[in-house]
Each structure stands twice: as C-alpha cells, then as structure tokens.
Amino acid sequence: MDGTFSENDISRVVEADRAHIWHHLSQHKAYETTDPRIIVEGKGMRVWDQKGKEHLDAVSGGVWTVNVGYGRESIANAVRDQLIKLNYFAGSAGSIPGSHFAEKLIDKMPGMSRLYYCNSGSEANEKAFKMIRQIAHKRYGGKKHKILYRDRDYHGTTIACLSAGGQEERNAQYGPFTDGFVRVPHCLEYRKFEQDGAPEDNYGVWAADQIEKIILAEGPDTVGGLCLEPVTAGGGVITPPDGYWERVQEICRKYDVLLHIDEVVCGIGRTGEWFGYQHFGIQPDMVTMAKGVASGYAAIACLVTTEEVFNLFKDDASDPLNYFRDISTFGGCTAGPTAAIENMAIIERENLLQNTRDMGQYMLEELEELSDKYDVIGQVRGKGLFLGAELVQDRSTRVPVVEAQIQAVVADCMAQGVIIGATNRSVPGKNNTLCFSPALIAKKDDIDQIIAAVDGAMGRVFGSK
Numbered sequence: 001m002d003g004t005f006s007e008n009d010i011s012r013v014v015e016a017d018r019a020h021i022w023h024h025l026s027q028h029k030a031y032e033t034t035d036p037r038i039i040v041e042g043k044g045m046r047v048w049d050q051k052g053k054e055h056l057d058a059v060s061g062g063v064w065t066v067n068v069g070y071g072r073e074s075i076a077n078a079v080r081d082q083l084i085k086l087n088y089f090a091g092s093a094g095s096i097p098g099s100h101f102a103e104k105l106i107d108k109m110p111g112m113s114r115l116y117y118c119n120s121g122s123e124a125n126e127k128a129f130k131m132i133r134q135i136a137h138k139r140y141g142g143k144k145h146k147i148l149y150r151d152r153d154y155h156g157t158t159i160a161c162l163s164a165g166g167q168e169e170r171n172a173q174y175g176p177f178t179d180g181f182v183r184v185p186h187c188l189e190y191r192k193f194e195q196d197g198a199p200e201d202n203y204g205v206w207a208a209d210q211i212e213k214i215i216l217a218e219g220p221d222t223v224g225g226l227c228l229e230p231v232t233a234g235g236g237v238i239t240p241p242d243g244y245w246e247r248v249q250e251i252c253r254k255y256d257v258l259l260h261i262d263e264v265v266c267g268i269g270r271t272g273e274w275f276g277y278q279h280f281g282i283q284p285d286m287v288t289m290a291k292g293v294a295s296g297y298a299a300i301a302c303l304v305t306t307e308e309v310f311n312l313f314k315d316d317a318s319d320p321l322n323y324f325r326d327i328s329t330f331g332g333c334t335a336g337p338t339a340a341i342e343n344m345a346i347i348e349r350e351n352l353l354q355n356t357r358d359m360g361q362y363m364l365e366e367l368e369e370l371s372d373k374y375d376v377i378g379q380v381r382g383k384g385l386f387l388g389a390e391l392v393q394d395r396s397t398r399v400p401v402v403e404a405q406i407q408a409v410v411a412d413c414m415a416q417g418v419i420i421g422a423t424n425r426s427v428p429g430k431n432n433t434l435c436f437s438p439a440l441i442a443k444k445d446d447i448d449q450i451i452a453a454v455d456g457a458m459g460r461v462f463g464s465k
C-alpha cells in the first residue's frame with residue numbers, strides 16, 4: 001500500500017460511508033457500532049483496508065469478478081487512451097474497441113456469431129429473455145413464450161431476473177413476479193436424496209429428464225427458452241453430474257427450446273476454459289457474461305447469440321417492429337470492450353487458463369485433504385478456480401451446519417487476513433457452502449495460505465473430526 005491516505009482522511013471516508021452509503025446485500029444495524037470495511041487498494045491477489053491491513057482475496061473482489069487480479073496497469077492505460085480518443089457513443093453505432101473485442105470473443109466461441117453490449121449480468125439476461133419473448137411473438141403468435149429456469153440458480157437482481165431466480169431468499173418479499181417463468185429441479189447430486197424418485201445411478205440423465213417432464217406438462221408449444229448456469233455459483237457451487245448437459249441439449253433440440261447459458265460467473269476463464277459450457281461439448285443458442293469479461297476494470301456485459309437467432313430479427317425489414325428494439329445506454333461506453341480486450345490478452349499472454357486448471361486441481365485436492373481432518377466437510381466440488389465446500393452436521397444425514405457457523409469460519413479467515421466467501425441469502429436452511437474463487441493468477445503459495453486459514457478457522461469453529 002502506498003500510504004496516500006492519512007489517518008484523518010480515512011476517518012472522514014469512514015464517517016461519510018457510515019452516513020451515506022447503502023452497502024449491497026448488507027444489514028446495516030452492525031455499522032452503528034462497528035466501522036464499515038473500506039477497501040482502499042489492490043495489487044495482484046491482495047487488497048488493503050482502511051486500517052492498512054493486508055488481505056489475500058480468495059473471492060476475486062467478493063463476487064468472482066477480478067479474474068486477472070488487481071493493479072493491472074496495461075488495462076488502465078488502454079482504457080485511459082481510449083477514453084481520451086472516444087469515451088462514448090450510443091450502441092446504435094459501432095466503435096473500434098467494440099468491434100475488435102467482438103471479433104476476439106467470437107473466435108473463442110465456435111458456433112456463436114453476434115454480440116450485444118450492455119452493462120450488467122442482470123441486464124444481459126433480461127436481453128436474452130426479451131429476445132425469447134420477441135421470437136415467440138414473431139414465429140408462434142406469442143404462445144412459445146415461457147422461460148424455464150432451475151432451482152438454486154441465480155440470474156440477477158431485477159424483477160424479471162428474480163422471476164427466473166431459483167433462490168428463495170433472494171426472491172422473498174420482492175414479488176409479485178413476472179409471468180411465464182417456470183422452475184425445473186436442481187441437479188445437485190449430493191442432495192438427490194431430497195428429490196422424489198432420484199435414482200442411484202445415472203442421476204445426471206434423470207435430472208435432465210425432469211426438464212423434459214416439465215416441458216411436456218407445460219406444453220412444448222408454450223416453452224421458448226431454458227436458462228441455466230453452467231456451474232451454479234451462489235446456489236452452492238454445483239457442478240452438473242455426468243450425462244446432464246448432453247441430455248439437456250437433446251431435450252432443447254427436440255422441443256425447439258432455445259438454450260441460454262448464463263456465464264456471468266464462469267465466463268472468461270474462471271473454470272479453466274473460456275466458458276463453463278465448453279467443458280461439456282454443448283452448443284448454446286445464447287450466452288450471457290459479465291463479471292470476468294473485464295475483471296471489474298470497467299462495467300461491461302455481453303449477450304452473444306448464434307447467427308440463426310440473429311437472423312430471426314432481420315427477416316422482414318418492411319415491418320417497423322421487426323428488429324430487436326432495445327438499447328442499453330452504457331452498452332455504448334468504450335471503456336468496457338477496451339478493458340475486455342486487454343483482459344483477454346493478459347489471460348493468453350500469461351497462460352492463465354492452464355494455470356486455472358492446474359491451481360484449481362491443486363486447491364480441490366487440498367480441500368479434499370482438509371475433509372479428512374474435518375467431518376463437517378460433506379462435499380468439495382467445483383471446476384477450475386471456482387470451488388465450494390458444503391458443510392454438514394453429519395455426513396450420513398447431510399443436515400447442513402447452521403449458518404452462524406459458516407459465517408464464523410468466514411469471519412475467522414477474515415481476521416487472519418484471508419477473504420473467503422459463503423453462499424449467502426440463497427436457499428433457506430442451505431446457505432452452508434464455503435466459496436472460493438481466487439484470481440486466475442493464483443500460485444501454490446496463495447492456495448496454501450488460503451487452505452491454512454480455512455484449516456485454522458475450521459479447527460476453532462468446529463474442532464477437528
């Protein structure tokens with residue numbers, strides 16, 4: 001930390017924050033007696049708070065975002081140069097960084113071809129929902145308008161995204177919701193015993209078959225889209241079981257349902273491939289992404305579609321309503337694609353996809369080793385540097401630990417200077433998964449430090465075995 005804040009300055013910052021800032025996803029009563037945390041500076045994998053305390057960030061900015069780490073001058077310089085040349089023009093026109101990034105991104109996504117810029121993950125998902133609805137109107141008299149979403153998945157914070165939200169504690173008290181969204185069951189094999197009829201073998205195919213059952217019950221002529229996270233994030237870091245995705249693809253093709261993959265968390269390297277869906281050999285119709293696209297150096301989100309989807313919006317130029325009548329003001333900011341180009345270049349130059357696979361495997365093994373020591377670790381799962389450890393009171397009944405204990409582990413790590421995460425206000429009674437998503441630049445020493453902190457915290461909160 002370069003020490004540019006004096007004691008006096010920082011206490012003013014804290015007081016102004018306490019007086020005026022409404023923090024995200026926070027209950028503020030605590031700030032009447034304790035100081036809010038202000039993050040002042042970041043470098044590589046580390047951030048410093050207002051007291052100058054150093055933290056190793058094992059969650060990439062709290063919400064799996066800063067994939068290439070903090071303090072990247074090459075991104076800052078590229079954005080500065082671009083802002084001086086042209087900061088903004090509405091997305092009805094093109095921009096130089098906008099088309100360069102589109103070309104580079106599409107190159108990583110065989111089968112996809114068109115990019116729509118906007119500025120948050122929620123917004124990108126809303127665009128996809130709007131496209132599915134408009135296609136229903138254009139081709140099916142409005143009938144094929146229903147959008148399926150999955151239990152435990154999250155797609156954003158707006159009312160339509162919450163209508164597609166599979167996490168009760170995110171949704172509670174924000175209804176009534178938008179019509180035409182239908183829930184399908186989750187695919188968390190570890191909790192299949194809670195699902196009626198789940199088989200011992202071939203669970204993945206069974207879980208996908210539940211989607212088909214719902215399509216048939218709703219009527220295939222009413223279902224236009226299926227929106228899924230490739231690996232569920234805030235709902236418990238759920239890696240889909242073998243056989244699941246192949247069957248999902250088959251079902252979508254059979255019933256002419258557009259497959260929309262929400263890569264807001266997994267996108268741009270988090271799982272060790274450019275996109276989470278690329279682990280499973282499937283071909284989506286729409287892909288949304290946001291957080292890791294520019295690692296938080298600028299706000300940017302993208303909706304990418306196939307050329308087939310795009311063509312549906314230009315087939316009759318004589319009809320004044322026959323195109324995607326949508327705009328995102330800040331989708332025209334040039335800082336986003338400029339930062340995204342350099343973000344992607346860093347991942348390539350530093351071979352970060354390979355590092356993510358290697359370090360992810362190492363971290364997974366280290367967490368599994370911890371589970372030999374602590375019986376409360378029921379299951380460790382994830383892909384690449386996107387990992388979770390579900391904590392249970394008893395391995396045979398799989399009853400979750402109480403949320404206060406999970407929070408105690410997170411707080412203990414924080415006190416040790418390591419920031420980890422946990423599922424939070426997500427599934428009632430099941431906010432019991434510790435979450436890890438260090439930057440893709442993580443080295444063995446960083447992982448060792450994270451594991452040592454978790455080990456210490458688990459010992460203090462649960463005792464060993």
Ligand SMILES: Cc1ncc(COP(=O)(O)O)c(C=O)c1O
Pocket residue numbers: 063119120121122123125154155156157229233234262263264265290291
């Ligand atoms: C899978 C997923 N989709 C969408 C979103 C919403 O993104 P944003 O907060 O940028 O609107 C999130 C945010 O956490 C997410 O995890």
